[in-house]
Amino acid sequence: MDVLLSVEGLEKSFKDKKVLHNISFDVRKGEIMAILGPNGAGKSTTIRNIMGIMYPDEGKITFHGYNEIPRNKIGYLPEERGLYKNVKVIDILLYLADLKDYPQKKAKERALTYLKKFDLEGKEHVKMEELSKGMAQKVQFISSILHEPELLILDEPFSGLDPLSQELLKEEIRNLARNGAAILLSSHQMNVVEEMCDRLFMIQQGQKVIYGTLDDVKMKYANFKCTIRGKNDLEKIEQIPDVQRIESKEDSTVLYLHKDITPAKWLKKLPDDMVINELVMDRISLHEIFIDVATNKNLLLANEQMGEGDEHA
Amino acid sequence: MRNTMKVAKWEVKRNLKNKSFVIGLFLTPILMVVFGFLGNLMGGDTSDNETAKIYVHDELNTFANLEATVEQYKLPFELERTNIQEADVEKKLKNAENTAYFFIDNRAFNEGTLPFYTSEDFPESISSQVQIFTEAVKLVQMQNLGLTEDQLAAVSTPITIQALSVDELGENSEKEQAMDQEQLMQRIVPGVFAGVILLSIIFTGMMIFQSASQEKKDKIAEIILSSVTPGELMQGKIVGYFVLGFVQVAVFIAFGIPFILWAMNDLPLFEYLFVPELLLFLLIAVLGYLLFAAIFVGIGATMSDISTAGNFQGLVIMIPFVSFFFIGPVASDPTSILAQVLSYVPFTSPVILLFRLVMLDQWSWVEISVSLAILIMSVWLFMKLAGKIFKVGILLYGKNATPGEIWKWMRA
Numbered sequence: 001m002d003v004l005l006s007v008e009g010l011e012k013s014f015k016d017k018k019v020l021h022n023i024s025f026d027v028r029k030g031e032i033m034a035i036l037g038p039n040g041a042g043k044s045t046t047i048r049n050i051m052g053i054m055y056p057d058e059g060k061i062t063f064h065g066y067n068e069i070p071r072n073k074i075g076y077l078p079e080e081r082g083l084y085k086n087v088k089v090i091d092i093l094l095y096l097a098d099l100k101d102y103p104q105k106k107a108k109e110r111a112l113t114y115l116k117k118f119d120l121e122g123k124e125h126v127k128m129e130e131l132s133k134g135m136a137q138k139v140q141f142i143s144s145i146l147h148e149p150e151l152l153i154l155d156e157p158f159s160g161l162d163p164l165s166q167e168l169l170k171e172e173i174r175n176l177a178r179n180g181a182a183i184l185l186s187s188h189q190m191n192v193v194e195e196m197c198d199r200l201f202m203i204q205q206g207q208k209v210i211y212g213t214l215d216d217v218k219m220k221y222a223n224f225k226c227t228i229r230g231k232n233d234l235e236k237i238e239q240i241p242d243v244q245r246i247e248s249k250e251d252s253t254v255l256y257l258h259k260d261i262t263p264a265k266w267l268k269k270l271p272d273d274m275v276i277n278e279l280v281m282d283r284i285s286l287h288e289i290f291i292d293v294a295t296n297k298n299l300l301l302a303n304e305q306m307g308e309g310d311e312h313a
Numbered sequence: 314m315r316n317t318m319k320v321a322k323w324e325v326k327r328n329l330k331n332k333s334f335v336i337g338l339f340l341t342p343i344l345m346v347v348f349g350f351l352g353n354l355m356g357g358d359t360s361d362n363e364t365a366k367i368y369v370h371d372e373l374n375t376f377a378n379l380e381a382t383v384e385q386y387k388l389p390f391e392l393e394r395t396n397i398q399e400a401d402v403e404k405k406l407k408n409a410e411n412t413a414y415f416f417i418d419n420r421a422f423n424e425g426t427l428p429f430y431t432s433e434d435f436p437e438s439i440s441s442q443v444q445i446f447t448e449a450v451k452l453v454q455m456q457n458l459g460l461t462e463d464q465l466a467a468v469s470t471p472i473t474i475q476a477l478s479v480d481e482l483g484e485n486s487e488k489e490q491a492m493d494q495e496q497l498m499q500r501i502v503p504g505v506f507a508g509v510i511l512l513s514i515i516f517t518g519m520m521i522f523q524s525a526s527q528e529k530k531d532k533i534a535e536i537i538l539s540s541v542t543p544g545e546l547m548q549g550k551i552v553g554y555f556v557l558g559f560v561q562v563a564v565f566i567a568f569g570i571p572f573i574l575w576a577m578n579d580l581p582l583f584e585y586l587f588v589p590e591l592l593l594f595l596l597i598a599v600l601g602y603l604l605f606a607a608i609f610v611g612i613g614a615t616m617s618d619i620s621t622a623g624n625f626q627g628l629v630i631m632i633p634f635v636s637f638f639f640i641g642p643v644a645s646d647p648t649s650i651l652a653q654v655l656s657y658v659p660f661t662s663p664v665i666l667l668f669r670l671v672m673l674d675q676w677s678w679v680e681i682s683v684s685l686a687i688l689i690m691s692v693w694l695f696m697k698l699a700g701k702i703f704k705v706g707i708l709l710y711g712k713n714a715t716p717g718e719i720w721k722w723m724r725a
Contacts, residue, residue, distance in 0.1 A: 053538050053708060076539040082532030087327055095323050099316065099540035143536070 002029045003064055004151055004182040005050065011058035012045055012206075019045055020206045023059070027151065032173065032183045034193045037203035038294035043186045044079055046203070047153055050184075051076055063151075072100045075149030079156045079186070081137055083128050089115070090124035093143050102147035114142040118168060134161055141169060145176065152176060152183045158192060170196060190287040200286075204293050214286075222283040224263055226255045230275035241269055251277075256284070316541040320549020324524065325556050338561055342568035350572070365411045365439050368395035372418040378449035388442055402430045410434055415443075421450050495585075496674075502585035504671030507594030509565055511663060514558030514602040515633050518609050521554045522630065525613030525707065534707045543704040551606045558602065593681075594667060600685070601663025603692045605633045611699030614706035615714035625716045636664035647672040656684045659691035698723050 003026045010023040020042050027033045037043050048054040050061055052069040063070055083092050090111060097107035115121055118138045128136060137160055145152060154173070158166050174196065177183050187193055193200060193214075200217060202210040210217055223244070231251045238246065245256040257266065263281055270276075328334045367390050369376060376394060383390050395414070397405065402414045413431040421427050427450065429443055455465055528534045537546055573582060612629050639661060643652040647669045655665040662684050670676060705722045706714055714722075 048535075048708070051539050053535065071540055074539060076536065078532070078535040078539075080532040080535060082530075083536070084327065084528075084533060085531060086331055091327075091330075095319075096536065096540070098319055099537070140536075 003027070004029050005184070006062040006064065007046070007050065007059070008062070009059040010046065010049060010056050010061070012042075012049060012054070012056050018206060020049075020056070021208075023203065023206070023208060025201045025208075025211060027182045027184050029150075029182050030177055030180050031198040032177050032185055032196050034197040034200040035184060035186045035203065036188075036190075036193060036200055036290060037209075038188075038290075041203045042206040043203060044155060045206075047076075047078075047155055047184070047186065050153065070150070072102075072147065073150040075144040075147065075152040077141055077144040077152075077154045077157055081133075081140060081160075083136065083140055083143070085129040086127055088125050088127055089120070089131070089139055092128065093139070093146060096143045097146045100147040107146055110146055111142065114146070115139075117172075118142065118165070134165060137161060138165060138169075141172075145172070150181060152181050154183065154185045156187055157185065158187065158189060166192075188290075190285065190290050194286050202290070202293060209293050210289070217286070217289075218283065221289050222285065223259050224257045224261060224266075224281060225284050226257060226266075227278075227280040227282075228253050228255070228274070228276055229278035232275050236271060236274070240271070242266055316545040317548040317552060320537075320541060320546055321553035321556065324550055324553030325560075328520070328557055329560070334557075338564050341561075342565045346568050346572045364389045364391050365413060365435065366391050366393065367413045367415055367443075368393050368397065370395055370397060370399075370414065370416045370418075372416075373421070373450065373453050375417055375449050375453050378452060379446055382445060382449050386445060388445070389439065390442075399428065399430075406430060406432045411436075413439075413443075415446075417450060422454055498585045499588045500590055500671050502582060503588055503591035503594050504667060506586060506591065507598045507667055508664075509569075510558075510562050510595065511598040511601050511667065513561040513565065514555060514598070515605055517554050517558035517561055518602060518606045518633075519630075520557070521550050521606055522609035522613035524550055524554070525610050525703070526616055529614065529616070529707055538708070543707065544700055546707075547610055547700055547703045550610055551603070554606065555602060590670075594670070596685070597663050597667050597670075597688075600688045600692055601633075601667075604659060604663065604688065604695055607692065607695040607699040608632060611695075611702040611706075614703040615719055625719075632660050633664075636661040639665060640668060643668060644672065653680065656680065657687055659688055659695075662688050 005027040007026070008024050010020050011018070012020040023042070023046055025033070035043050035046065045054065049056045051074065052071070066073075090108070093111045094104055094107055097111075098104060112124065115124055118141075120135060120138060123131065123135070128139070131139065141157060144154070152173075157169060157173070161169065170192070173183060173185070185193075185197065197214055199213045200210065201208065210221065212220070229252045232253065234246070234248060237248070237253055237255070240255065242258045242261045243255045244258055247254040247256070267281070369379065369392055371394060376392070380392055382388070383392060397414065399416060406412060406414070409432045411432060411434065413429060413435055416428045429440070431440060452465075455468060460468065528537070541549070570582065608629060612626050616626055636655070639651070639655055642649070643655065643665055646652065652665065652669055655661040656669060666681070666684050670681070702719055702722050706719075
């Protein structure tokens with residue numbers, strides 16, 4: 001896949017506080033790339049720098065095949081939602097398409113098609129302020145894709161949408177990627193990211209934490225964990241091999257396992273006299289990785305690095 | 314530049330499609346015309362313009378002289394002889410309106426006074442005009458003294474003192490005075506016109522402020538800025554509201570000119586309007602707009618709601634209106650030091666300079682040039698600063714900027 005956008009060594013400070021540290025990643029044509037991180041991690045700042053709304057202190061942003069930011073080829077759905085309130089839906093869609101130099105006639109056709117697609121048929125002459133929040137959000141999404149962008153930047157596109165609209169939106173985003181658009185998606189909803197994204201970039205306090213394909217990330221960070229319900233002595237549990245970390249709550253215990261274990265073999269190593277009312281064996285989810293990063297525990301990652309160290313030793 | 318025009322076009326279209334803007338557009342001139350109309354009707358009702366009836370009890374045979382005086386000075390009196398006795402006057406006047414009884418007899422020579430009885434509502438102004446009749450009575454007295462014609466003529470010619478200032482010397486013929494009057498109109502009419510334009514675009518300029526802060530409040534700025542640069546957005550707004558200001562002026566003219574022509578009775582308005590001075594006045598008005606627009610757009614970008622404006626922002630919004638505090642002092646002496654200084658201060662110069670140029674006969678081109686130069690430089694400077702504030706401010710969601718922050722952005 002061709003790289004459309006390259007971000008290299010991005011640095012940005014507000015006042016004396018550095019909010020981005022050496023951020024580098026690529027977005028390729030036809031892929032959905034996720035940018036993840038807790039609130040205030042620097043996602044929106046990164047995006048604004050890409051959009052040329054802000055300028056980085058250091059680093060380079062390259063749109064391959066263009067000398068400068070191809071504003072007309074970018075679609076942007078900011079996290080902060082809003083459109084002019086007292087204007088008609090169709091007027092604002094055409095205005096925003098016009099700002100992208102997209103032909104008005106074509107824009108109108110596409111606008112009507114998309115309104116229909118998103119269950120907003122007949123709303124084109126309704127004023128924005130009369131729409132519900134979800135409807136307005138769909139209109140805003142349409143405005144970001146109306147001009148057939150090559151790069152689509154979506155900041156939290158699903159927040160506030162009902163499940164049905166979320167599905168519609170997901171489908172449309174996949175469609176655009178299939179047709180060759182590069183998509184940079186920021187979201188807190190890990191299930192969505194797991195479901196849709198090809199690659200991800202996780203950021204915390206302005207620094208890269210994880211970067212890679214979803215499979216890589218899962219392979220690398222999403223070790224197996226075993227959840228056992230039943231009252232057992234902690235001492236006994238601590239003797240079980242290949243356990244990185246134990247989380248014990250009342251009569252339930254979560255065992256975080258080493259990366260290279262074989263589940264079937266490991267299960268056989270459980271003591272015979274262990275109380276097991278219920279046992280679940282699964283991988284650590286992206287959600288847990290995210291929570292771990294966001295709460296700054298970094299337990300998983302620290303242990304992971306430790307695990308790697310052990311391997312080398 | 315293309316994007317600037319797109320933004321401008323959008324602002325114009327958006328506002329013209331907005332009901333409250335359109336209503337405001339027509340309401341202001343309609344209100345002005347309606348009040349002007351009412352004022353005229355009420356003005357026509359005052360008793361000052363009515364003729365008063367004066368009954369003359371004439372024992373000295375001066376009635377013909379009195380009538381001649383009324384004719385000569387076009388006094389609003391109607392004279393009539395009467396034989397009524399002084400004792401009956403009080404009863405007569407009780408029920409009368411705008412009426413007076415004038416007794417001319419030997420008391421004029423013996424006591425030096427003549428009784429002039431008036432009804433209750435008799436206008437004050439007419440009472441004082443009556444003094445002019447003393448001349449006619451005096452004439453009778455002199456005739457009685459047996460003066461010759463020449464002596465009479467010499468004594469009865471009144472002497473008045475005519476005040477002539479230096480600049481009026483050599484142009485005091487009647488024809489020149491008429492031309493003077495016309496020159497004044499040639500300045501006042503375009504001046505008032507430019508003033509209307511300046512005011513309209515300043516008020517429309519206030520909407521720039523609204524527009525910028527609304528865009529911030531509605532959080533659309535970020536979307537627009539993904540397509541255009543902050544500079545283009547800001548310029549587009551300034552151009553767009555400039556056009557809207559002229560739309561307002563056009564509506565004013567459509568309502569105002571027929572009204573003025575009606576109210577002023579065939580004033581040759583257009584002859585007075587289209588004079589070279591108009592161009593200068595318009596230039597001042599446009600520069601004034603650009604200066605205030607820059608201030609409004611910059612400040613508008615620093616806050617999301619006028620009701621949350623801090624003291625600092627509130628003060629800045631008042632800047633264009635500071636000039637109006639000084640209108641009084643400047644009007645009383647347009648050549649004073651204060652007036653000159655205010656013409657050099659960029660915030661007050663558009664209004665004050667315009668006002669002074671209308672008031673003054675003789676223009677100091679040096680002063681005008683300096684004033685314009687300062688104004689043009691200020692416009693350039695404030696546009697630059699506004700651009701810097703706008704760029705950062707418009708994206709700063711959720712809080713209003715502090716003066717400290719604004720200062721920092723300006724220096725960036």
